[in-house]
Amino acid sequence: MTEKFYFHTSLVDRAHHFRGDEKWLAEQITKETSHLVPVWRDHNLIHIDDLPRAVMLPHTDSARLREAASVIVFLGAANGQYYFAADVSDLEETDREDLLPGQGGFEDLRGLAGTMDPTEAGLLAYARALMYWHRNHLYCSKCGSPADSGKGGHERHCTNPDCGRTTFPRTDPAVIMLVSRGEGENETALLGRNIRFQGRGLRYSTLAGFVEPGESLEDAVIREVKEEADIDVTDVRYQGSQPWPFPASLMLGYRARATSEAIKIQEDELMDAQWFTKAQVREMAEEGGILPPSGLSISRWLIDAWLNGESSY
Ligand SMILES: [Zn+2]
Structure with a gap:
């Protein structure tokens, strides 16, 4: 069969049953089985050596980035490890480099995916797509009030109690x-x-x-x-x-x-x-x-x- 294309596969099982468990998610992200995938203004953190590799930060290296994140999303699980994405778009370029010394740079996935491990490219594509959705849906489309992230980052909820509209990621x-x-x-x-x-x-x-x-x-x-x-x-x-x-x-x-x-x-x-x-x-x-x-x-x-x-x- 002809060689398949990119982004049809991802490193993780989406493990959607964890999405509603806010307490579990908050605890899990601080544990050694967690990994953070940062996204900055539609760019993914990629280490370019011989081949580009996705940078997935262990919990010990991710605390300051988690604090700087405007939203954190649960991506899923693989082999007992748990993956989260963080939108760090609010960081200025100089702050960004202080927080991530020697960790690669924020790159456009589109130009690099073809030379990456397909499961890593799929994970980065998934993280990028969700963060794009969050950043472009900060406000309720019905009443204009601010909207908050919910369900592990897979929904947004209007904060106006008279409205309460839930929105879902768009494709x-x-x-x-x-x-x-x-x-x-x-x-x-x-x-x-x-x-x-x-x-x-x-x-x-x-x-x-x-x-x-x-x-x-x-x-x-x-x-x-x-x-x-x-x-x-x-x-x-x-x-x-x-x-x-x-x-x-x-x-x-x-x-x-x-x-x-x-x-x-x-x-x-x-x-x-x-x-x-x-x-x-x-x-x-x-x-x-x-x-x-x-x-x-x-x-x-x-x-x-x-x-x-x-x-x-
Ligand atoms: Zn609303």
Whole structure:
């Protein structure tokens, strides 16, 4: 099977049964079986040596960071060890370095994940996504009063007793699809060059877009391909999903078959879109830098699975 992508696996079992036990959580975080994963303004603490490694601070090194944290979240458990994330975004850069001498730096996970242990990258992605949600939901969306973290950091509760609204972490679903037409060696795939890829070379990728309220995933695939390339598709089939916490997406991967051929691109989304044969896509893969990086994104996984003749068709 084609190499899987990143962020589909994490170091921890989420152990959700501990989330409601505030007393246990408060005690656990001070014990030697606890580890703290700090997040600073959407950046994760990563030690870069030969390979990047997630820094998970033992309880003896985390006391001052815990004091400085605006929110602490219980991430889960693995092998009798317990993992917490702390949002330390309020720290200035100079304070941050005082608290973490020699512990690596706060880095953008997106650029490093592909060279990390996948379970560590998954844990950091999970921590980053939750902290992004907390920092962007400080106030109740219904009445505007301050909201507090609850359930081990997996809920926020409005502090206004007349309101009391509970909110849950948001994930925005997006569909990503490999559209093909024809059979055998004549089979081609629709790949586009997004305007957001400008400056990152001639990168071609599968089409993608956010799911709208009241829309099924299959209808979102059909609508996005029509909007972006004016291609009609049918036979929409689910292939796999990838959390993409940059900042809060879940990518739902599909294959679909085209029933039309003439491409007309949506110019505020795509710079170009074309039908490519397998031979052409293999050449692009060999050249490097033209397709999304191997092993990181579901986009490349969908492309590689198509090249290798693997799919639910
Ligand atoms: Zn409220």
